[in-house]
Amino acid sequence: HLTCELSLQKTDPWRTLPLIRAVRRHPAGAWHRLTTLSTRTLAGTTELLAGWLSDWLARWTQPGDLFQDTRPEQAHLNTLLKLLTLLEQPPETLVFQHTGNQLHIRALDARHHLQQVLGQAQGCALFSATLQPFEPWQAVYGVSPANTLSLPSPFPADRRCVLTITNLNLRQRHREAHWPAIAHLTARIWQQRPGNYLVFTPTRSAATRIRTLLHQFYPSLPVHLPETADEDHALMETMATRTDTGVVITPLAGRWCEGIDLPADALLGAVVLGTGMPPWDDFHQHRADWAREQGWDGDTHTFVYPGWARVLQALGRVIRTPEDRGVLVLVDDRYARPPLSDLMRQRFPDAVDVKTPRQLDALLGRFWAGT
Structure with a gap:
């Protein structure tokens, strides 16, 4: 920006x-x-x-x-x-x-501004694992028309377990009632294969609440909520060398979403709570209005695509090499409805929607049994 x-x-x-x-x-x-x-x-x-x-x-x-x-x-x-x-x-x-x-x-x-900068070059290549669908990002970056190339993932799909839980409404007005269920969900995932996991929350207050509930319900489960950059870096270094660090809870917009590399057993899974969308505030309303003035879908361009990119960045912490295995869990009822359901099918056609705790245990048990 x-x-x-x-x-x-x-x-x-x-x-x-x-x-x-x-x-x-x-x-x-x-x-x-x-x-x-x-x-x-x-x-x-x-x-x-x-x-x-x-x-x-x-x-x-x-x-x-x-x-x-x-x-x-x-x-x-x-x-x-x-x-x-x-x-x-x-x-x-x-x-x-x-x-x-x-x-x-x-x-x-x-x-x-981007056109001024890019116009000084003979050509440019913009690449990321979060640029699909191409059309809206071409419009946002002002590089339309452009040649596009989509490459297959180098990571085998059978080495990931992608799950959605779409019976929980995690919008701001409703999410507080679901934090106990989220705490139990986190513990069940960890119990199926103890190790290092990341839980991404919509806000820091949500992270604090979930940590409190985990301490209350599962006192033996190691849970961390780093508060400073120094604590983040120290915890990352610990996770890189120890597989018993436990669960790290952090806001989705924090430092853990990108730029960290925890391959193999250093990170076994990530749980994303919510959709990663920007807040429905005055500034983003102006941005949505501006998008509509350009002939775009204002809400989709302003909220859905940036949120989806943030979610993909967070999930991308888990599978870092072709040999890695890991669990990716997305929790929010909006993943079951367009446009997010369409984005899910395009990116994760193998995703399974989980309806019950017993089904969750069975899916995770079969996945980890294949290691």
Whole structure:
């Protein structure tokens, strides 16, 4: 995302920008389209920022000095460059929010910026295991039309056990009542094959509640809820060398969703609670409206596809080599209905929907018996 945050304390230079004076005439806390500001305000702000940039760059005699400087001016310069980049985008693609001492500006659509960057190259290759279906991501990245290539997975499907549990409603208003059932589900999965597992939750408060219930119902089950980056890294190192670490509970948007590699028995399974969709808040409503203005399905582009990509990233922690085996469990009633049911069939045609605890035990028992 293209985004910029400005501190508006008395000592910060941004307070003198025409943009800031205009922004503060809007209600605090809510997100607003930048088009509610006059073109004169935006042009005056850009002109002033360009002057500041020239003044700051003149302070360094060698190009390398710019990146070695650690004074507060360096942080101001980085923020200035972000702000200038944002203000180069079409105003109708930007929204802002102020909260008294801070201003946030975000792009609803980064295609203009991406096209500027990618246009400097002879060609580009964008690749990820989360880019399907191709069409919406081509539109979002502004690379349509483009050549696409879908490669088969190098990981044998019979080395994974993909399960859905679609009789639980984990929307925000209903999920609290289901946390005891989730605690029992987690314990049953672990009991079938004790080892290291990840449980991804919609929020940190949900993770805390599930950990409390697991301690209450299953005091001998090792459960972890890391709070800091240092705790995350220490736990990852432990899991890489010990297969009895237990269950790690973490928010789906946290550091455990990508960039970690725990092959073989270092990680036996992952449970994803919910759909990974962004919150139904003011900012994402603006983004959905913008998507509809482009002729897209606003809710699907804003909520479903980003959530699905996040879910795939989390599940991807389990199978890291062709020799790995693991269990992938997705819990939410929305996986049984379009569009998520369609995405499930395309990605996991072998998924089984579990209706009872006895069925869960039987499926996991047969899977692990094949190792």
